[in-house]
Amino acid sequence: MTSLKIKNARVVKHDNELVQTDIVIRDGKIAEMAPTLMVKTDEVIDAKGQLLTPGLVDVHVHFREPGFEYKETIETGSKASARGGFTTVLAMPNLNPVPSTVETFKQVQALNEKNAVIDVEQYAAISAGLTSEEVDDIQALADAGAIAFTNDGKGVQNAKTMRDAMRAAASVNRPLVAHVEDESLVDGGVMNLGARSEELELPGMDPLGESSQLARDLVIAKATGVHYHVAHLSTKASVELVRIAKQQGVHVTAEVSPHHLLLDETDINGDNALFKMNPPLRTPEDRTAVIAGLLDGTLDMVATDHAPHAVEEKDRSFMGAAFGITGIETSFQLLYTHLVRSGVATMEQLLTWMVANPVEDFNLDAPTTLAVGQVANMSLFDIDQAHTITADEFVSKGVNSPFIGETIYGQTSMTFLNGEVVYDASAQ
Template identity: 70%
Template sequence: MTRLLIKQAHLLVHDNELKLQDVLISEGKIVEIADEITTPATRTIEAQGALLTPGLVDVHVHFREPGFAYKETVATGSQAAARGGFTTVLAMPNLDPVPATPAAFTQIKANNEANGRVHIYQYAAISEGLTSADVSDMETLAADGAIAFTNDGKGVQTAATMLTAMQAAAKVKRPLVAHVEDESLVNGGVMNLGKRSKELGLPGIDPLSESSQLARDLVIAKATGVHYHVAHISTKESVDLVRFAKSQGVQVTAEVSPHHLLLDETDITGDNAYFKMNPPLRTPTDRQAVIAGLLDGTIDMVATDHAPHSLAEKQRSFIGAAFGITGIETSFQLMYTHFVKSGIATLEQLLQWMVVQPRVAFNLPGQSELTVGAPADLALFDIAHAHTITADEFLSKGVNTPFIGATVYGQTVLTLVNGQVAYEA
């Protein structure tokens, strides 16, 4: 029987206190947690005070396969996830073929299982091609294992389609996840419409494209009783709408990406497409609003929207470059450094946003606490030493991030999935 012993790791205990503990793992599960464990082990890892947490959960990743393997594959994406400390991810359906049919979905799910280094749950599409008015066969797709339904990358443009989709998702008890964007208000924009876009001479996306469609959806969500989840929320108006909807009993959850918490349009000082993402970086006021929304519970969780692209697609002008940044390898470090180490939030809050709430909202198997008997999906982070992010360290095929050069704390030392090493520094 193989036994893995992690010696002297810091575990979070009550009241945000860290305590040095040994953790023994066998047969894919935690079998003992104690101040000192002397049981013989097949392998012993000296944690040297690194932080041991449950594996992180990311409900919004793009692994690009099938259809766009030159950007990322399930193998490279899941390796990157493990390097980021993530043991569970939810993969988006903007693929080719789009998983809107049972045949396409089961093929994609099988590929995830064959090539994934972490637990991968697959979204099915709301509609064919992410654009059709005809809603997918959600009953069959849910039975085949669809974790939820989304047309991420595209907003659902008609209220009638969204009503039908929400009714179908409610019937099969799966979340309906929305990329909220009214295309009639995008106007060919490449960044947020405002003072900065005018200064840079770049076409702007009206922030109303997000909040106006969100308002429509929240009304329909209340009428249908569906669990409605807002992807990558980015504007003050959107946060206000979700806060009000929650007060009215709407079953709504929301996520925010690290880049919308840490950057805003004033960080775009030139025509650098590494800052091009959808939704775009908004105003400083919007950034403060999403931070406030995260801290007060309006926004439930942090999700990366990990969106790798080739260098050719990003090393060009804002106009013509692809939207999106990578994030799964830098998310915990950035959040730990800028929120926990700075004192804005506690480590307990961070783990709520990156472990507990994603599991609860999407009804995921596994456990959010380090307890005896829990699956050994674990991550070990070095929170004591500074690290500078470099372009050559990524396991993802994508290096398209504006955070290259940033100094962070919390580099991943080790990630275990079912007690097996998925990543080791």
């Protein structure tokens, strides 16, 4: 049985005070915690006052394997996650083949177990090809280990399909996760429809495409009793709809991505596809609303929607570029810098959004606190030193980030899974 002591770390207490703590890990679990521990261990790591947290959790990542390994692989995506401080992620099913059957699902599941350096849970698709109107065998996929069901990347266009999928997901007690987008209102758009799209002379995506389908889904979710989870919510209208639905007793949770919290359409500096994502960057009013919704509990968590692409897929006009940005290596750092250091939110709130609520809402087997007896999934962050994001530092194959060049705090120093080091900045 190996043992490890991490000394001189700082951990978050419930009053948001950072308290110096030593932690001893034995056999993959936290064995002792105290301000100072004099016990001998096989190895000692001096945290030098850095912040130690439970490992972060992301319910929305794209690892691209199988089918699109030139963009990302499970290995590179999971290593990028560890660099971001994440120890558990939920991987989306827009792959080739799409995990719509038990056979294809188990193939992806086996790849995750073989190649990931962190814990990866796998979504199954709602329907074949993410577009079919016939719902997959939800019971069989749940029995095979599907953590939840989604057609992420595609909105479910048919209301009957969504109703049937919600009924099936409710029967197996799994979340139904929705990319809400009415395709008839996208109309060839590449950014948010509004004044900025007119200025840039680019076709816009009507924000009603999100909120109108969300309204439909919330009515069906209330009728079916399913746990309905909204992916990457981005508009003020959508926040208001979720708030009303929660008041009416609908079992709805919602996520927001860092880029919709920190950027809006006014940040798009010309025809620069690093700012092209779906949902698109919205108005300043929308951005204010999603921050407010996160702070008041209407929105439950932050999820990165980590979407790596090859350089040539983004190094072009908005009109021809792929949607999506890479984000898992910078999300905690950006949010700590812009929300916590600025006083908008507390560290405890940030960890609720990035650890506790994802674990609780998706019923994940992952620790939400640092406590004796817990599995030692942990991350160590340097919250005192400034760092400028550069394109050449990413572990992900994707370097498609609009945040390159930004100065942030909170770089990950080390990440531990079951007490073992899976990322060490000093070794890079």
